[in-house]
Amino acid sequence: xxxxxxxxxxDILQDDELMHVADLLRQARMTDPPLDDAFRSALRRQLxxxxxxxxxxxAPWWSSLFGPNSLAWAGAAVGVVLIATVVVFMAVSPSxxxxxxxxxxxxxxxxxxxxxxxxxxxxxxQAMDHASTEAAVQVAPxxxxxxxxxxxxxxxxxxxxxxxxxxxxxxxxxxxxxxxAGQQLAAPQTITFVTQPPALPTPSPTPPxxxxxxPPRGVLTAEHLLTSAAGGVSNAQWSPDSxxxxxxxxxxxxxxxxxxxxNVKVLVPDGVTSVAxxxxxxxxxxxxxxxxxxxxxxxxxxxxxxxxxxxxxxxGWTKEGVEWTAADGVYTAGVDTPVKVASLPTGAAIxxxxxxxxxxxxxxxxxxxxxxxxxxxxxxxxxxxxEAKFLGWSPDGTGVxxxxxxxxxxxDVAGKTISTLPAGEPSWSSQDxxxxxxxxxxxxxxxxxxxxxxxxxxxxxxxxWAPNGTAFTYSRGGALFTASAPPPAPRSSELGAASxxxxxxxxxxxxxxxxxxxxxxxxxGKKLYSGSSGVLNLLxxxxxxxxxxxVLTESITGSQPDTAQFVVRxxxxxxxxxxxxxxxxxxxxxxxxxxxxxxxxxSAGPLLKLGKGPQVVSVEVSTGAVKVTFxxxxxxxxxxxxxxxxxxxxxxxxDAPAYANRTVTxxxxxxxxxxxxxxxxxPTVQDVGDINMAAEYDLTxxxxxxxxxxxxxxxxxxxxxxxxxxxxxxxTPPSS
Amino acid sequence: xxxxxxxxxxxxxxxxxxxxxxxxxxxxxHFQQIYRFVYSRVREQTAAEDVTSxxxxxxxxxxxxxxxxxxxxxxxxYQISVNAIADRYRTLRPSSPLDDFHDLSIAGPPLExxxxxxxxxxxxxxxxxxxxxQQKTALVLKxxxxxxIEDIAAAMGKTPGAxxxxxxxxxxxxxxxxxxxxxxx
Numbered sequence: 001x002x003x004x005x006x007x008x009x010x011d012i013l014q015d016d017e018l019m020h021v022a023d024l025l026r027q028a029r030m031t032d033p034p035l036d037d038a039f040r041s042a043l044r045r046q047l048x049x050x051x052x053x054x055x056x057x058x059a060p061w062w063s064s065l066f067g068p069n070s071l072a073w074a075g076a077a078v079g080v081v082l083i084a085t086v087v088v089f090m091a092v093s094p095s096x097x098x099x100x101x102x103x104x105x106x107x108x109x110x111x112x113x114x115x116x117x118x119x120x121x122x123x124x125x126q127a128m129d130h131a132s133t134e135a136a137v138q139v140a141p142x143x144x145x146x147x148x149x150x151x152x153x154x155x156x157x158x159x160x161x162x163x164x165x166x167x168x169x170x171x172x173x174x175x176x177x178x179x180x181a182g183q184q185l186a187a188p189q190t191i192t193f194v195t196q197p198p199a200l201p202t203p204s205p206t207p208p209x210x211x212x213x214x215p216p217r218g219v220l221t222a223e224h225l226l227t228s229a230a231g232g233v234s235n236a237q238w239s240p241d242s243x244x245x246x247x248x249x250x251x252x253x254x255x256x257x258x259x260x261x262x263n264v265k266v267l268v269p270d271g272v273t274s275v276a277x278x279x280x281x282x283x284x285x286x287x288x289x290x291x292x293x294x295x296x297x298x299x300x301x302x303x304x305x306x307x308x309x310x311x312x313x314x315x316g317w318t319k320e321g322v323e324w325t326a327a328d329g330v331y332t333a334g335v336d337t338p339v340k341v342a343s344l345p346t347g348a349a350i351x352x353x354x355x356x357x358x359x360x361x362x363x364x365x366x367x368x369x370x371x372x373x374x375x376x377x378x379x380x381x382x383x384x385x386x387e388a389k390f391l392g393w394s395p396d397g398t399g400v401x402x403x404x405x406x407x408x409x410x411x412d413v414a415g416k417t418i419s420t421l422p423a424g425e426p427s428w429s430s431q432d433x434x435x436x437x438x439x440x441x442x443x444x445x446x447x448x449x450x451x452x453x454x455x456x457x458x459x460x461x462x463x464x465w466a467p468n469g470t471a472f473t474y475s476r477g478g479a480l481f482t483a484s485a486p487p488p489a490p491r492s493s494e495l496g497a498a499s500x501x502x503x504x505x506x507x508x509x510x511x512x513x514x515x516x517x518x519x520x521x522x523x524x525g526k527k528l529y530s531g532s533s534g535v536l537n538l539l540x541x542x543x544x545x546x547x548x549x550x551v552l553t554e555s556i557t558g559s560q561p562d563t564a565q566f567v568v569r570x571x572x573x574x575x576x577x578x579x580x581x582x583x584x585x586x587x588x589x590x591x592x593x594x595x596x597x598x599x600x601x602x603s604a605g606p607l608l609k610l611g612k613g614p615q616v617v618s619v620e621v622s623t624g625a626v627k628v629t630f631x632x633x634x635x636x637x638x639x640x641x642x643x644x645x646x647x648x649x650x651x652x653x654x655d656a657p658a659y660a661n662r663t664v665t666x667x668x669x670x671x672x673x674x675x676x677x678x679x680x681x682x683p684t685v686q687d688v689g690d691i692n693m694a695a696e697y698d699l700t701x702x703x704x705x706x707x708x709x710x711x712x713x714x715x716x717x718x719x720x721x722x723x724x725x726x727x728x729x730x731x732t733p734p735s736s
Numbered sequence: 737x738x739x740x741x742x743x744x745x746x747x748x749x750x751x752x753x754x755x756x757x758x759x760x761x762x763x764x765x766h767f768q769q770i771y772r773f774v775y776s777r778v779r780e781q782t783a784a785e786d787v788t789s790x791x792x793x794x795x796x797x798x799x800x801x802x803x804x805x806x807x808x809x810x811x812x813x814y815q816i817s818v819n820a821i822a823d824r825y826r827t828l829r830p831s832s833p834l835d836d837f838h839d840l841s842i843a844g845p846p847l848e849x850x851x852x853x854x855x856x857x858x859x860x861x862x863x864x865x866x867x868x869x870q871q872k873t874a875l876v877l878k879x880x881x882x883x884x885i886e887d888i889a890a891a892m893g894k895t896p897g898a899x900x901x902x903x904x905x906x907x908x909x910x911x912x913x914x915x916x917x918x919x920x921x
Contacts, residue, residue: 008885009878012900018907021914024860025879025907033775039785040771044763046789047796051756054796135755320760335748335761 038378041332041341045376046637048320049688052144052159102126104173106191110576112548113196116162117242117430117468119148119155120171122191127152127180136174136185141167141614141632142689144319146280150298157240159279159319160358160633160661161395161467162430165198166550166569166617167631168578168610192576197550198618198629220442220456222471223483226257227264232478235274240281242466245473247480248272254286254295259471259482267295274315276322276355285315285322292324308338314362316355323359323375325352330362330375342378353390356397358660361413363390363400370402372413381415394428395467396660399447399667401426401434408436410447412658416668418624419449425462431469435485437461442474444485448622455485494556498564498588498597505586505599506549506568512539522589522598529602536584536604540572544580547573552583553619557702562590564597567699571610581615582607612694614687619679621701626666626679628657632687639664642685642693648676671703742808749809752799759796762809767792770813773881777821787824791816807890814881814891818873856914863910871906874899 006022013019103125108114122137134147137156141164148155156171163169172190227233231250238245238259246256246267254268254275271288278284283303285294290311294304306312310326317323323332323341327350330342344350345366353363362373363383370388371380383390389403399418401410408421410428424436424443436443437460445452460474473482501520508517517538518526529538540546552567566586571578587601608615618629626645640656643664647653657666671677681697748765751758770791775784794816802812864875870892877888885903889896 009903012885012904013907017911018904021860021907021910022879024857025864025875025910027857033772033784034781035771036781036785040767043767043785043789043792044760047763047792048757048760050793050796051759054756334764339764 037340038342038376041339042376044339044341045318045320046635049144049633049635050690052319052633052688054689102179102185104189104191106171106193108193109191110193112194114163114193116165116195116198118163119157119241120163120169120191120193122154122156122171122173124152124154128154129178129180129182132184133173133177136176138172138174140170140172140611142687142691143169144633144688146278146282148280148282148298157280158633161240161279162661163195164617164631164662165195165629167615168192168194168571170577194548194578198620220483220485223481224261226259226261226473226480226482227255228479229255229264230478232475233480235272236462236464236473236475236480237275237277238464238466238471238473239277240279240467242468242471245480245482246275246277246284248275252288254284256297257480259466267297267300268293274313274324276316278317278322279319285317285324287312287315287324292322294322304333306333306338313352314355316359316362318359323355325355325362325364330373342373342375344373345380354393356393356400356413357395358397360397360660361393361400363393365390372400372415374413381413383411383415384409391426392428394447395430395465396663396665398658398660398665399428401428408434410434410449412665412667414655416655418447418667421445421449422452425460427463427465427472429465429469429472430467433465433469433485435460435463435465435472437463437474446622448624450622494562494590495554495564497590497595498556498566499551499554501588501597501599502551502554502566502568502586506570509538509540510546510549514538520599522600524601525599536602540570544572544574547571547576547578552616553621553699553701555621555702557587562597564588564590578610580607580609608694613691614685614693616681616697616699619699619701621671624667624669624671626669626701628664628679628681630662630664630687632689632691633662634659634664635686635688635690638684638686642682644680644682645669646678646680653677673703675703677701677703745809746804749802749804753802756796756799759799762795763792766810766813769810769881770817773814773817773876774821776876776880778824783824787817787820791820794820805890807887811883811887811890814877814883814887815893818877818891822869859914860910863913864906867906867909871902871909874902875906878903 009019009022013022105123106121108120124133130147130149133154137145137147137154139145139156143164144159145156146159148157170190170192172188173185174188175185177185226245227247229249233247233249235248236245237247243259244256245259246254248254252270252272253266254272255264255266257264267284268286268288272286274287276285282298283294283296285292287293290307292306292308292312292315293302295301296303308324308326308331310328312324312326312331315322315324318332321333323330325331325344327344329340329344331338331340333339344352344364348367351365353365355362360375362375364371364373368386370383370390372383373380383400383402384404388409391401391403391408393400398413399410400413401408403409403423404420407423408426410418410421412418421434422436422443422445424438427435427437428447429435432447434445434447435455436445439459439461440457441454442456442458442460442463443452444455459476461476463472463474465472471482471484473480475481505517505520508520518529521529529536531538548571549568550571552569554566555564557563557565564587566588568584568586569581570584572580583605585603585605586599588597589600590597614630614632614634616628617631618627620627620629628643636659639659643657643666645653645666653671654666654669657664659665677700679699679701681693683693683696685693745765748758748761752762767788771784771788774787774791775781778784778787791813795813798816864872867875873892874888877883877891878885883891885896885899889899892899894902
């Protein structure tokens with residue numbers, strides 16, 4: 001028998017019998033082991049997620065001075081001098097023999113209540129080397145970002161959508177950054193800012209009033225024509241910053257138009273079918289002539305062209321790049337050749353419809369059944385009955401809307417129905433509002449079916465929300481229009497009144513106004529916060545200081561007397577940098593005949609250091625769903641088993657949650673009115689920087705109330721459960 | 737003389753060292769062989785997936801510290817693999833029968849010889865499984881992964897001389913224990 005000669009073995013074995021054994025060993029060729037393609041692609045995704053986190057956390061020696069993890073006061077004393085400076089001057093490398101001044105600014109530096117739907121702009125006063133500057137950018141909390149440049153301005157855009165709410169961001173440009181001339185920065189610079197609360201804003205801190213008057217509804221604003229291309233348009237899509245609308249004309253041209261109005265720009269003259277804007281807004285992928293092409297939207301040049309077999313049908317984006325479907329599966333671009341990341345089911349012909357916004361799911365039909373494919377696992381779920389028609393995704397990709405019998409159905413991607421909505425052409429917004437257009441009306445409704453409101457009479461076809469959740473496009477008579485819808489329905493009057501008291505109380509404490517703060521407490525409350533015998537401190541004195549607060553959850557919990565419960569998070573800072581936080585649960589009571597809520601009961605949770613892993617920054621409880629938003633991008637694999645909801649008996653309710661864009665969503669819940677539930681976030685939850693939650697986080701909340709306010713299903717109670725937190729429970733806030 | 741595949745690999749490695757997001761290209765290139773090697777050692781799909789995940793996660797994490805010593809990048813991955821599998825072996829022993837994995841459909845000899853020859857191969861690989869771990873690893877990397885001695889040495893953290901010794905001892909022991917084996921005519 002002839003074997004390929006191996007001189008190394010001749011040298012080692014030097015014996016016929018041994019060589020024979022060696023031949024036998026070499027003759028057993030390996031067959032391919034059993035391999036799950038879904039595992040291969042899931043591992044790749046996991047690696048890429050971690051790689052993004054590593055890149056952001058690429059921490060040179062200086063980072064320890066600035067990371068909140070190790071904000072040793074001595075180090076911070078040096079670092080803060082730099083951080084606090086909005087306009088900073090940096091000496092470039094002394095080796096150049098001279099000093100140039102490099103000025104870094106940001107329009108949001110040191111600002112609070114920064115809008116969530118915008119990139120972080122970092123402006124340099126001279127041309128920079130893009131690669132080294134991007135590599136030197138570090139974002140805390142751990143956030144996967146994409147970069148784009150406009151002249152000397154770097155836009156840092158989280159790939160998971162808007163910025164996290166209620167979060168202090170620190171964006172550091174490390175000394176690895178170089179100017180275009182090759183000069184290396186001598187010292188790191190950090191831009192710090194705090195984001196605004198999520199969709200439902202906290203009322204302004206004004207003195208309490210009996211009730212909040214709902215703003216007028218039913219009026220669209222800024223309604224204007226974008227284009228009236230002959231034959232109509234299709235594939236309308238918004239840029240991530242909501243400034244531009246892209247669409248495909250009847251001739252197959254890819255065109256764009258400013259949302260504010262203006263000239264239509266032809267980007268690709270013809271032949272375009274499927275279109276997808278990259279999450280960073282800098283590129284668009286489309287299919288033309290059987291090829292996938294990627295167009296740089298700034299340079300307006302095709303930067304990549306992929307010829308694939310089988311031919312591509314639909315194109316989409318994941319965090320890692322472009323993905324597409326072909327007749328037999330889902331592919332991404334590999335190193336040399338496309339990599340198949342999931343197979344489509346075999347059997348009857350498949351009609352692929354749409355990728356979810358996060359690229360994690362794919363809608364298709366087979367045998368007249370509508371199905372959703374989980375790209376990571378390769379498993380499909382059926383939606384609705386036969387001949388259900390796909391109508392759209394939720395912006396985070398965890399929800400889907402499709403047509404049922406005479407109605408629109410909102411469900412999760414596993415096919416579990418969330419609600420049944422009136423018939424119409426839907427679009428699901430980032431503010432969790434669904435537009436329903438038709439020949440005769442435009443309605444707005446929440447995904448749980450509540451708050452149905454007619455916005456306007458008239459023809460509104462194919463509405464499409466902008467990412468900012470206020471503007472939308474629609475078509476009428478073949479022309480494309482845009483308009484802005486009013487904000488979501490107001491909170492119940494009771495909750496509004498209680499919110500104003502809480503905000504005024506917290507503002508007074510933050511400002512050191514003892515008498516004013518006391519005016520929002522009843523006798524019980526005053527005892528709790530009394531300096532001598534109370535268990536809570538009214539004022540936070542010393543260092544770190546009371547920097548800011550935000551309402552984590554709020555709800556009406558009872559009547560006769562009206563009772564409301566708020567969980568308020570108090571953030572303590574040292575030299576403008578958030579260093580720790582604790583929560584207070586406030587119970588407010590409005591006695592019969594009175595218009596004013598007063599704080600009757602209060603308790604404080606443990607003090608938590610910030611910068612020790614991901615933090616929950618927002619919890620929204622609504623009918624059938626609980627949404628938990630984190631400040632960091634999470635390792636997806638740690639989410640499913642890391643968050644659970646328990647009922648009062650300690651039994652788990654609901655299925656494993658879905659995760660997208662920093663938000664973990666439990667859907668399909670059946671929360672009982674008034675029943676107590678507990679959200680548990682385990683320390684196993686990990687951000688993309690490999691950092692675990694510092695400790696278990698617990699939040700107790702009540703099931704949907706059925707007796708309060710028009711918005712009763714929207715607002716629920718929640719309060720932290722301090723005894724569940726590890727370590728000693730802190731009953732008083734830190735005072736110095 | 738330039739070695740284009742090695743140059744390409746060096747370029748990919750350098751890129752991944754500078755920017756971990758580029759590691760995906762190395763993953764695409766080496767996943768199959770590492771997974772196959774791991775599977776051949778642990779013989780169970782779930783365990784192979786666990787170990788393969790661990791290997792690539794470790795590799796990604798260690799990427800910034802990777803030093804090009806002139807050996808193929810795969811040798812470094814095998815080195816991580818050998819250690820990961822060794823860790824795994826402390827609690828797990830492969831249990832699946834060998835012929836689940838090794839293809840014994842040998843081309844060449846007359847049909848009447850094939851059955852006996854298959855049996856020889858099956859027996860010899862079964863004997864490999866009971867060799868001391870170091871000998872077994874060296875034989876697998878040499879005969880199954882077709883690696884060069886120096887690369888095996890890098891993967892196992894030994895000198896080339898030590899690897900040669902392991903292979904010699906391993907093959908000698910196989911010969912001694914399979915005393916019915918005789919050179920094929």
